Amino acid sequence: MAEAILEVRDLHKHYPLTQGILFKKQVGAVKAVDGVDFDLAAGETLGIVGESGCGKSTVAKMLVNLERPTSGTIRYKGEDITKLSPRALKAVRRNIQMVFQDPYTSLNPRMTVGDIIGEPYEIHPEVAPKGDRRRKVQDLLDVVGLNPEYINRYPHQFSGGQRQRIGIARGLALQPEIIVADEPVSALDVSVQAQVVNLLDNLQTEFSLSYVFIAHDLSIVRHISDRVGVMYLGRIIEIGTDAQIYDHPTHPYTQALLSAVPVPDPEARAHRERIILTGDVPSPANIPSGCRFRTRCWKAQERCELEVLLLAVPAVFRLTDSPAKHDSACHFAEEKQVVPPEEPQEPQEPEQP
Amino acid sequence: MLLEVRDLHVEFHTRDGVAKAVNGVNYSVDAGETLAVLGESGSGKSVTAQAVMGILDIPPGRISGGEILFQGQDLLTLKEDERRKIRGAKMAMIFQDALSSLNPVLSVGEQLGEMFVVHRGMSKKDSRAKAVELMDRVRIPAAKERVGQYPHQFSGGMRQRIMIAMALALEPELIIADEPTTALDVTVQAQVMDLLAELQRELNMGLILITHDLGVVADVADKIAVMYAGKIVEQAPVHEIYKAPAHPYTRGLLDSIPRLDQKGQALYAIKGLPPNLLAIPPGCSFNPRCPLAQDLCRTDEPPLYDVTESPVPRTSACHFWKECLHG
Numbered sequence: 249m250a251e252a253i254l255e256v257r258d259l260h261k262h263y264p265l266t267q268g269i270l271f272k273k274q275v276g277a278v279k280a281v282d283g284v285d286f287d288l289a290a291g292e293t294l295g296i297v298g299e300s301g302c303g304k305s306t307v308a309k310m311l312v313n314l315e316r317p318t319s320g321t322i323r324y325k326g327e328d329i330t331k332l333s334p335r336a337l338k339a340v341r342r343n344i345q346m347v348f349q350d351p352y353t354s355l356n357p358r359m360t361v362g363d364i365i366g367e368p369y370e371i372h373p374e375v376a377p378k379g380d381r382r383r384k385v386q387d388l389l390d391v392v393g394l395n396p397e398y399i400n401r402y403p404h405q406f407s408g409g410q411r412q413r414i415g416i417a418r419g420l421a422l423q424p425e426i427i428v429a430d431e432p433v434s435a436l437d438v439s440v441q442a443q444v445v446n447l448l449d450n451l452q453t454e455f456s457l458s459y460v461f462i463a464h465d466l467s468i469v470r471h472i473s474d475r476v477g478v479m480y481l482g483r484i485i486e487i488g489t490d491a492q493i494y495d496h497p498t499h500p501y502t503q504a505l506l507s508a509v510p511v512p513d514p515e516a517r518a519h520r521e522r523i524i525l526t527g528d529v530p531s532p533a534n535i536p537s538g539c540r541f542r543t544r545c546w547k548a549q550e551r552c553e554l555e556v557l558l559l560a561v562p563a564v565f566r567l568t569d570s571p572a573k574h575d576s577a578c579h580f581a582e583e584k585q586v587v588p589p590e591e592p593q594e595p596q597e598p599e600q601p
Numbered sequence: 602m603l604l605e606v607r608d609l610h611v612e613f614h615t616r617d618g619v620a621k622a623v624n625g626v627n628y629s630v631d632a633g634e635t636l637a638v639l640g641e642s643g644s645g646k647s648v649t650a651q652a653v654m655g656i657l658d659i660p661p662g663r664i665s666g667g668e669i670l671f672q673g674q675d676l677l678t679l680k681e682d683e684r685r686k687i688r689g690a691k692m693a694m695i696f697q698d699a700l701s702s703l704n705p706v707l708s709v710g711e712q713l714g715e716m717f718v719v720h721r722g723m724s725k726k727d728s729r730a731k732a733v734e735l736m737d738r739v740r741i742p743a744a745k746e747r748v749g750q751y752p753h754q755f756s757g758g759m760r761q762r763i764m765i766a767m768a769l770a771l772e773p774e775l776i777i778a779d780e781p782t783t784a785l786d787v788t789v790q791a792q793v794m795d796l797l798a799e800l801q802r803e804l805n806m807g808l809i810l811i812t813h814d815l816g817v818v819a820d821v822a823d824k825i826a827v828m829y830a831g832k833i834v835e836q837a838p839v840h841e842i843y844k845a846p847a848h849p850y851t852r853g854l855l856d857s858i859p860r861l862d863q864k865g866q867a868l869y870a871i872k873g874l875p876p877n878l879l880a881i882p883p884g885c886s887f888n889p890r891c892p893l894a895q896d897l898c899r900t901d902e903p904p905l906y907d908v909t910e911s912p913v914p915r916t917s918a919c920h921f922w923k924e925c926l927h928g
Contacts, residue, residue, distance in 0.1 A: 471859035510816030
């Protein structure tokens with residue numbers, strides 16, 4: 249793997265639960281993120297998938313320092329950004345930008361598109377001198393596929409897909425190295441999603457960006473990611489390259505998650521094995537002991553209740569060369585193919601949007 | 602035929618003009634059958650369903666033409682109190698967002714029991730027993746203890762089960778499910794869709810499933826109606842449509858699903874945006890975004906062509922359906 253541009257180690261975010269009005273007593277904590285480790289290499293896309301409440305968005309917020317971690321480190325080029333002075337943090341933040349999920353609420357309705365995209369320059373004037381900003385914003389609009397003449401329009405004059413392009417342009421304004429995209433396409437219509445995914449793909453090549461791509465749509469994550477991490481209740485429970493995770497998952501939760509995704513092929517109905525999990529995700533305020541997935545796992549035994557397993561290559565695969573040799577936090581890790589192999593179809597000419 | 606919608610037109614009068622949300626929709630559902638209505642936001646799929654249920658906001662909405670035949674009876678000619686007897690008892694709806702569809706200040710038991718009190722004239726006590734029975738049926742654990750709880754005390758998946766229980770309460774003949782799993786996580790979505798399919802089989806209900814998710818459709822539907830700008834552009838049995846779509850819009854949607862063998866390539870993307878309903882383009886409404894569009898498409902509105910090639914009928918509203926089907 250290329251050199252890591254971002255190293256996340258043992259990241260925790262606990263939100264205290266208090267009781268009483270005047271003398272607040274802590275009675276527990278919502279453990280939204282509870283020990284997350286990963287590396288992001290330069291130019292790479294790391295996909296993070298998981299169900300709602302698993303902590304994936306909290307991780308995103310901590311990466312851009314919108315939330316302070318309870319403990320753990322986030323190293324950007326070797327420097328721990330959780331412990332920087334405000335001045336040093338400002339410089340680092342320029343390089344890590346975010347694209348938000350909801351293009352309807354993440355743009356200020358009273359600001360013009362030019363003001364929205366140009367606002368980062370107010371905070372980092374060294375990137376663009378004052379007289380140059382309008383031209384820079386117009387360039388950015390052009391880059392994300394919007395007409396540069398729209399610079400004086402307001403967000404409500406755009407469709408959802410166009411607004412997301414504005415959000416992306418704002419993320420690009422400071423020429424960052426890392427973009428953290430939190431569900432960037434899930435609020436968009438199906439026919440528009442592909443346009444935005446393609447745009448993100450092209451921008452990555454053009455500006456050699458690294459992406460942390462957070463989503464719950466597994467097929468889009470697979471399309472865009474080099475590596476994929478699967479989160480459950482505040483932890484990454486399996487991580488590997490996209491082929492390792494999708495074709496050779498070894499953690500039961502990953503297998504269940506993949507098998508539950510509806511396949512857009514009616515022929516697959518008959519020969520598809522689906523693992524239907526029972527129950528709901530436990531509350532992050534009350535995480536089960538041992539393996540946190542054991543309450544819904546069909547393989548769970550006494551051992552899973554007692555021992556906490558760290559994310560590592562399972563012993564059974566350690567000496568093999570198989571693609572199942574990747575980090576997975578399960579005592580009983582075994583391979584299981586859950587995504588039906590696809591028949592190759594005749595290639596089609598991709599159309600440029 | 603259980604339900605037949607014929608040439609339905611719905612428009613909304615807004616400050617900026619008349620928005621034509623539904624422009625001549627025809628579809629039908631039989632008992633035990635699942636029809637999936639597929640479309641993007643603004644395609645008119647939910648408005649059609651609301652017109653069938655009789656819960657359209659009038660005004661600003663207005664049904665400007667067509668018939669909705671339910672068991673042979675035109676619902677649009679009925680008086681409101683007659684419709685109310687059908688709604689809930691014979692046809693019921695499941696909404697997308699269970700949290701905002703349930704009343705937060707009434708316990709789920711009261712809300713479920715209300716169906717029996719209003720439609721069947723049951724006493725409060727009996728209706729509560731019925732509510733427990735229903736909750737058991739949709740597999741909510743500890744139904745007896747939870748019947749007095751309020752919606753916020755349930756998880757998203759459980760709330761959607763309560764919505765399903767409420768819709769099934771009076772064993773209706775038709776269920777309309779408007780994006781029933783969109784707000785749910787995939788593992789919970791699988792549970793809820795399974796439950797819905799099982800209950801449908803058990804009660805031999807007709808199901809109209811409104812969704813934008815091509816995966817969900819492939820999993821459960823018998824036939825599909827694809828909607829675009831207030832019209833059905835293609836209607837076909839599920840296997841045929843995925844194998845060979847006969848409308849460029851359907852083809853575009855299917856092609857834009859990320860596929861394994863396309864990793865590293867650009868995804869196919871339908872260019873442009875869905876049309877503004879205040880100004881639907883003349884001719885075929887899809888023509889500005891269509892790769893096959895020719896002059897004919899910009900002037901002449903395509904009729905629904907019969908494109909049947911197998912025993913099951915299918916239709917497509919494209920002048921060049923042959924090129925699309927075989928090209």
